[in-house]
Amino acid sequence: MEITLDRLGTDKMAVVTCVDTEETLRARLRDFGLVPGTIVRCRYRSPDGSVVALELRGSVVALRRKDLVGIRGCGL
Amino acid sequence: MKELTVALVGNPNVGKSTLFNALTGLHQHTGNWAGKTVGTATGVLKKETVCYCFVDLPGTYSLAGKSEDERITEAYVRSNRADRTVIVCDGSCLSRSLILAIQVLQVSKNAVVCVNLMDEAKRRGIAVDGNKLSKALGVPVVLTSAGKREGLEQLVDALGTVSTEPCAPCEDEIDAADRIAHSCTTLTLQQEDSYGRKVDRLLVSRRFGVPFLFLLLLGIIWLTVWGANYPGILLEKVFSLGYRWLRAVLDFLPGWAKGILVDGVYATGSRVISVMLPPMAIFFPLFTVLEDIGYLPRMAFLMDPPMARCGGCGKQALTLCMGLGCNAVGVTGCRIIDSPRERTCAILTNSFVPCNGRFPTLILLGSLFFPQMGAALVVAACVALGVVGAMAVSGVLNKTLLRSKKSAFVMELPPFRRPRLGEILVRSLLERTLMIALRALKVAAPAGALLWIAANSGLLGVLSGFLDPPGILLGMNGAILIAFLFSLPANELLVPVLLMAITDAGSIRTMVGNDLLMTVMTWKTAVCTMVFTLFHWPCSTTLMTVYRETRSKKMTAAAFLLPTAVGCILCFLLNLIL
Numbered sequence: 269m270e271i272t273l274d275r276l277g278t279d280k281m282a283v284v285t286c287v288d289t290e291e292t293l294r295a296r297l298r299d300f301g302l303v304p305g306t307i308v309r310c311r312y313r314s315p316d317g318s319v320v321a322l323e324l325r326g327s328v329v330a331l332r333r334k335d336l337v338g339i340r341g342c343g344l
Numbered sequence: 345m346k347e348l349t350v351a352l353v354g355n356p357n358v359g360k361s362t363l364f365n366a367l368t369g370l371h372q373h374t375g376n377w378a379g380k381t382v383g384t385a386t387g388v389l390k391k392e393t394v395c396y397c398f399v400d401l402p403g404t405y406s407l408a409g410k411s412e413d414e415r416i417t418e419a420y421v422r423s424n425r426a427d428r429t430v431i432v433c434d435g436s437c438l439s440r441s442l443i444l445a446i447q448v449l450q451v452s453k454n455a456v457v458c459v460n461l462m463d464e465a466k467r468r469g470i471a472v473d474g475n476k477l478s479k480a481l482g483v484p485v486v487l488t489s490a491g492k493r494e495g496l497e498q499l500v501d502a503l504g505t506v507s508t509e510p511c512a513p514c515e516d517e518i519d520a521a522d523r524i525a526h527s528c529t530t531l532t533l534q535q536e537d538s539y540g541r542k543v544d545r546l547l548v549s550r551r552f553g554v555p556f557l558f559l560l561l562l563g564i565i566w567l568t569v570w571g572a573n574y575p576g577i578l579l580e581k582v583f584s585l586g587y588r589w590l591r592a593v594l595d596f597l598p599g600w601a602k603g604i605l606v607d608g609v610y611a612t613g614s615r616v617i618s619v620m621l622p623p624m625a626i627f628f629p630l631f632t633v634l635e636d637i638g639y640l641p642r643m644a645f646l647m648d649p650p651m652a653r654c655g656g657c658g659k660q661a662l663t664l665c666m667g668l669g670c671n672a673v674g675v676t677g678c679r680i681i682d683s684p685r686e687r688t689c690a691i692l693t694n695s696f697v698p699c700n701g702r703f704p705t706l707i708l709l710g711s712l713f714f715p716q717m718g719a720a721l722v723v724a725a726c727v728a729l730g731v732v733g734a735m736a737v738s739g740v741l742n743k744t745l746l747r748s749k750k751s752a753f754v755m756e757l758p759p760f761r762r763p764r765l766g767e768i769l770v771r772s773l774l775e776r777t778l779m780i781a782l783r784a785l786k787v788a789a790p791a792g793a794l795l796w797i798a799a800n801s802g803l804l805g806v807l808s809g810f811l812d813p814p815g816i817l818l819g820m821n822g823a824i825l826i827a828f829l830f831s832l833p834a835n836e837l838l839v840p841v842l843l844m845a846i847t848d849a850g851s852i853r854t855m856v857g858n859d860l861l862m863t864v865m866t867w868k869t870a871v872c873t874m875v876f877t878l879f880h881w882p883c884s885t886t887l888m889t890v891y892r893e894t895r896s897k898k899m900t901a902a903a904f905l906l907p908t909a910v911g912c913i914l915c916f917l918l919n920l921i922l
Contacts, residue, residue: 301440328758330641330644330658
């Protein structure tokens, strides 16, 4: 089932299928290794839910929820 | 002797600075957060007939980074200035580290890959096959645990032998990194750090996270204020003994010379030391523990939503936090912010949080005039007010002058690491604290002499009379404004200068000046002085740092005028209301 990553539940995993964000952000995400095919897991969120900590490639990266809208993945 | 320049390149938080320190015996400051090293540091290791000159570059995630510190690294790597390049990787997340490693291998000759943090990887059940990795990348690979000094010999040996041209994989670097990392690592046991994860989740949770953040800051401030009290009194006693002794010894000198040396230089210098050294000696180690554990990125995580509302990002909260130690350091730290607009904004508002040099003034006034509240609470309230001020001004700036599209916030949250307490104590006490104390002393000595002359020639009285009307308009007086002007070189000077300015004769004849303050200041003056301490021009070091970072006279002027304007407006209003 394909979802946008802002809707990934805590502790749920997904395989990224498409990164459709603004160019500088996409380049930044590439640097962290977030590209189609990467497995991500939502570790936790900030109290108001606007920042999400994603686990990918053995490290944890914080991203804003609004930036995750452009990233799609298949829930695992 | 042969000389070799060796650059250390790698992602943030992979232990480059720890490795650098272990290799060179130097004491580059280390910490567990992305952006700790924002400039390059060099150190030397002599071994047999070779002199290795190590260059510690800021951590970066790629060679096409956007922030200033990442550009420094990119420029250095692309210039091929180094004879050898050590690419430092994290053994516990190799596939991410290798992305940068492959990028660097494509442009650098004579590279060595150093897989660091092997102790952490082992704890997480990850084993790395160094030989296989070496074959896949075509360069020597050394496994190290820099914190435990393991593998350093092999690393230096590898630097001597390297000569092969790298055969960097020419496919997409992320695919290659994935493939190589997969073939070279084995998960012996799927062991998750469940304890660290629980703590992590608790620290950012809805109920616990933000209250904990506030309590933590309050606790640190309370410890600093409470703990600084006793050694402060002790130091003052020792210095006043020294004062009497010095006066007796220098009795042969003419009156003016004795005045300049003892009442000017010695009294000012010793007062600066006794008011600033104790809080610093407590604050810096505590802050370093937070850095070492890796709490700061969590703080940025929690602070991003409110910061985003003001057009900033969580990283600005980090730089504000560094500003608590020293605003000049905070301004330099703004290099970690990706977007130029947000960076400018963070630079301009950094001095809104009180640095350690301003703590003594706040502590003194707080404990004198609000004893029922406790100095710690007063200082904490001031810090909170400073943060609110910084955020409010950021918000206004972002909506008016610095308008541009919002940028994204991407930040790594490194795993918690055990702080190395012994090292922290030595580093933060001996190096940071003493260094800043010496810097303040260097300013205090000439300032003390100058001030004594100004006071005794009557100039200070004239000036203070001249500044009295604007001073009174702001709820203070001329003498206090003079003190603020004289402490432009270093905020630590404020209390000693103030004492000298209000004792008309211009000397601190008795070393106890606190009672004196009570006689010339009311609680209203104290409040206005504290607000003005928070919001006035930054010290000259900070201003020079702003110029160095922005290369713009306009921005430097703005950094001077913004907090001053806010302070003037607030004090003016307070004077009307109170």
